[in-house]
Amino acid sequence: MAAKRTGLARARKAAGHTQERLAQLLGIDTSTVARWESGQSEPSPHRRPMLARLLMVSREQLEELLREPASSPGSQADEPAPSDHMLVPVVVEGRTVLLSLDPQTIAARTVDPHTIAAERNGAAVAAAQWGDMSPLDRRSLLKHGLAAAALPALGLDELHQVAAALADARRYFDRAVLDYFKRQLTACKTGDGDRGPKRTLPLVLGLLGAVEEHAREVKPQVRRELLAAGAEGAEFAAWLYRDLRDFGRSLYWYDRATEWAQEAGDAPMQGYILLKKAQLAFDEREPLRMLTLAQAAQQKTWSVPQRVQAEAVQQEARAEVMLGATAEAVRPRLDQARELLEGDAGENPSLGAHYSHRLLTMQTAICYTEAGAPRQAAELYRQTLRETTFSKRDYGFFLSYMAGSLALAGEPDQAATTGLESASRAFATNSDRTKQQLVTVLDYLRPWQHRPAVRELRHAVAA
Template sequence: MILGGRRHGLIQARKAAIYTQESLAHALDMDMKTVGTWERGEAEPVPYKRPKLAKLLNVTLAELEVLLAEGTTERPVEPAPAAEVAAPSSEPEPTPRGGWLLPVMVNGRSVLVPLNATTLSTSDLGPLLPPALVAGDEANLPAAGAAEWDAMSPLSRRSLLARGLAASALPALGLDELQRVAEAMADARRYFDGPVLDYFRRQLAACKADDGTLGPAKTLPLVLGVVGAIEEHARDVKPNLRRELLRLGAESAEFAGWLFRDVRDFGRTLYWYDRAMEWAQEAGDTAMQGYVLLKKAQLAFDQREPQQMLTLAQAVQHGPWSLPSRVQAESVQQEARAEVMLGATADAVGPKLDQARQLLGARDDGASTLGAHYNDTLLTMQTAICYTEAGAPRRAVELYDESLVEDRFSPRDYGFFLSLRAGSLALAGEPDEAARTGVESAARADSTSSRRTKQELVRVLEYLRPWTNRPAVTQLREVVAS
């Protein structure tokens, strides 16, 4: 049997597991080009790699064999002539098994719409979408964008669908801008310019704005779409654009790392932080390099690695870069927290926490947006965490009661800090209030898919073991287990 034919099912399984070709190759400890040959149907994974590949793709070995069999034929596949590919056609373009995931605007919100009528009709998106879309008319495109879609060439449509992100505002974009982005995806050296770069900046900004409400499950596919486009085209753009594109790539990869941290996938968190560091180094963005070290210090806290957390936080402060004072403030606070995890008392790190607050109050020149979200309220929350780690949970509860107000946070962040307050209450000997706070936190965690919050609630239940039979604690246990 001669191999040939694109394995769309394998590609869709990879994307559903939120891997790029490069990150999947990294997880398998092999070359990205090899993964590409599998997906093009040019080669087969060696037998000893298949169990790990199936596990990474969240499929059984039998299901993996089906995905691999999809691209086999009895004869080599001949490439279509260039003129045939670009020529207009009235025939619908083939849709891979499972359908494409096309981001579109629904009621002013970007959502991933699978181009598969059966899937749509059984999903909870159905009531939000136009009847023609659910019925499968016009290739499942929203009615508002059908005219513009029809006006595009098949090559441009294929380019948009294959990348799965350039149409994320399809009904809202004008035809000229939509066409420009599609052309840039097809021929980056010729068409990728400043306006296209600005388009990706807007996409990333929109993802960041929605993250705290929508959560990583809905935000990650779009962010990885942006990263994927940058990753694919950085080598092809004009030299004067490459550095700016890599800067955006570093920012996008850092944000992808944070999203994976929120779902507690620490392996992929570290992968994307390393990718952000590499792109920032190539782009000459020294401030981003320091900022990524701060993010790695936060990851070290999640993994309860205080020694690494301490040295990373110190490296942020003493590296060869100029960072906004708010980023410096957070790094000093991280250093203080690492020290209490290593045995220092709350009073001993008091001067460092005072230094962090002074740095936060210092004026920046406004040129950098790094750490723009960091404010006095967040520093207070992190100080409360520090007090809890130092064995002073009552002082932590006082800070939570003072500053943990719902309208100051996104839904996801409010739920996370509620879980920390619950832990402090439990350690302070208030089990019923801790459990009630935990139940409230769990509701936010569920709505925003925050596994980080759920993991904190598991820790709260450990603290509540002495009161395991109290009704409120039983309710929290049931909620966390559901």
Template sequence: MGGRRFGFIRARKAACFTQESLAHALNLDPTTVGHWERGRTEPLVYKRPKLAKLLKVSLAELEDLLAEGTPRETVQSVPVVQRNAPSTTTRTTPRGGLLLPVMVNGRPVLVPLDGTTVAASELGPHLPLALVAGDEADLPADQTAEWDTMSPLSRRSLLKHGIPTTVLPALGLDDLQRVSEAMADARRHFDRPVLEYFSRQLAACKADDGTLGPAKTLPIVLGVAGAIEEHARDVKPAIRRDLLRLGAESAEFAGWLYRDVRDFGRTLYWYDRAMEWAQEAGDPAMQGYVLLKKAQLAFDEREPRRMLSLSQAVQRGPWTLPNRVQAESVQQEARAEVMLGATADAVASKLDEARQLLGARDDRDCSLGAHYNDTLLTMQTAICYTEAGAPRRAVELYDESLVEDRFSPRDYGFFLSLRAGSLALAGEPDEAARTGVESAARADSTSSRRTKQELVRVLEYLRPWANRPVVMQLGEVVAT
């Protein structure tokens, strides 16, 4: 491990930050900054531009501050799978090297940035452009030819601005050149093709989320959001508003991903960022949609009064929302009311209103809530019945509409956990436990802590039958 980074500490104090306040500004755990200052860990690449801005130093100066107290000849060893070598083999980067996180086959990997190591490892085929840390790297001729078509400025820009965290494995040479130039000089080069590229990245993340889960999707989404946050102030006015709209969309999605892993503090942070960017972009519909997402978060936190007022605010706001978003807000209002003591019959009219809104023709061209459909409304109605003390009615709805091919793997597992809870409350412990075991398998494969938390609640419902074999099995799988 390295020693104390006194230069970094002096820079933090000169910028009037405590460790805790700097961590808060970066949306990090308070202990993280202390680890940086003791040389135990390094800031992630996508965090460094904002960190430099907060400390009022350049990126190059920040790199020098972080190098202090760290051995110059080696950087912390990271695992790299080598051909004809055990998977536990470790490598160190040579002088001038960096550790760069990139997405390889859907997972973040710390790649040592010397060309020899990259070319010799099994990462090579997944990185069509070699990642080099210095001019002395010995690269295969075909990779050298491609890489050298980029200017040194473009290469340095990619490394310093953290964009490889998000995009390198998916970029062709033309896109790589364009994005790197945009990061180096956003005012001149951050044009509509670059914006469209980030939009495609975000759309791909959303499409894969229900299968890959937040652990694999979050690094890409945070990379997109971080790039937007860093460069929104520098882009041309003609593109700034659209960039902020995309920022609001990426921040809202990041909030959802953090909600799925039950990190509610970061969920709220990103929802607030989405609201701010939507306001700055003049996008009132997104503002209303973020309020709906906050109402859903209030349900997770079991705050029915906040859930009720937020759902009503969605409906009263000065925006025009698609019918499907309005339908979900009405359903959320009904659910909040039953959590506050209303009966299922008392909110039946609201649930009917939600279904009518969802079925009505809507000519508005808006992608917000595009995933919301009749099946999801049925699932949420079942949740409402369970909250209202009518679990048998909920089970009937689950049996009617909970069909695997209608959902992503993550969402199917989540609704299975809710069905298990309704079955337990309806007095069917064995079927509840079997459903819970099936749900747990989906939760594990998609890293859905939200689903696992629901299964913890199911086990509470099943406590009177704790000694039944299948209930004990569910307890074991949830514990692991």
């Protein structure tokens, strides 16, 4: 019997894929993925670039996974040993506990190993607490790889409960554990604007891995609640990939979110995902698709909150200007969006909770620029855009659009200075979406490419 490539399987799980999902994305049979992981065959050369992208590893790292010493069937290597993982200490109410982080997650460039290594200093107490866990608990957490790494801020008692849930979902995956996963997702969303997608994704993918693995085993009522939480998490993962401009994986997680929301009977979430797909269509410069998706999100079938309707109306207006409408022609739509937002009664407070008048104003400015009115857009940015009212990532993102408006309005020095402010925040939060917009700004500034400020911006973006 062939030896197993356990590293390849761990990398797949770390990226949040089952064998079935990975095969679907690659357009192959599930049995082919199973043969790769069992050592019976290897991916053909033309499939390796896409496989590396889906596993979130470099081509070189994928080759290392395929060359690594394989384990024989039944050997201890079939189950990850503690030495295969980095134990990351976290402090919970004054106590330090260790969590296991899969090495493939670290290699995936979504986690900074230097940051983690720094956090390991002074972790002697954590080793003692890890030792206090039963061997079965440790084995359960290590076996589930990234799912365990996605559980920061756990005390010993809670760590035991989650380990038991991972080992026996039907018996132990109760509402208390489900509430814990919801809290962790909320914490990921809260810190995303400052941490950036590359530091947030491992935790989110871990949560989704737990949902994917255990939804098929729990009691029916818990399953529906778990899938509803999974739909929210999958929508957030799609957003993180969108910020990384990985549109393929973004669409994949939007589709997963839709599927889970359908099974959970969550109609508002289904409508909300249509809106998010409209935003993805804007990133991909597909205005007709953006228009029809934004219109679909407004259907009464979904019963989305008025603030979600407001954003959908704004997206519809932006699609119309991309298709040739003037700023004056879409002004009634933008006024309608503002009226909807003002009339929002706060139903379903978690859905679209981030949407505010300030965000609508930023999107209106983007719409004006698309409509050929960059001076109006620049004025809106000057009036509304403040660092104290947006996260670091979002502030940098809207600065990049402000820089573009200023460049189109014939203010190259101010555009370059604004672009430099944006660039510093884009690199701090790893926002590829912002970096790409700054490339567009440099294209607008081409007539003034020899000005010192413009040259400085070009060097900053290329760094």
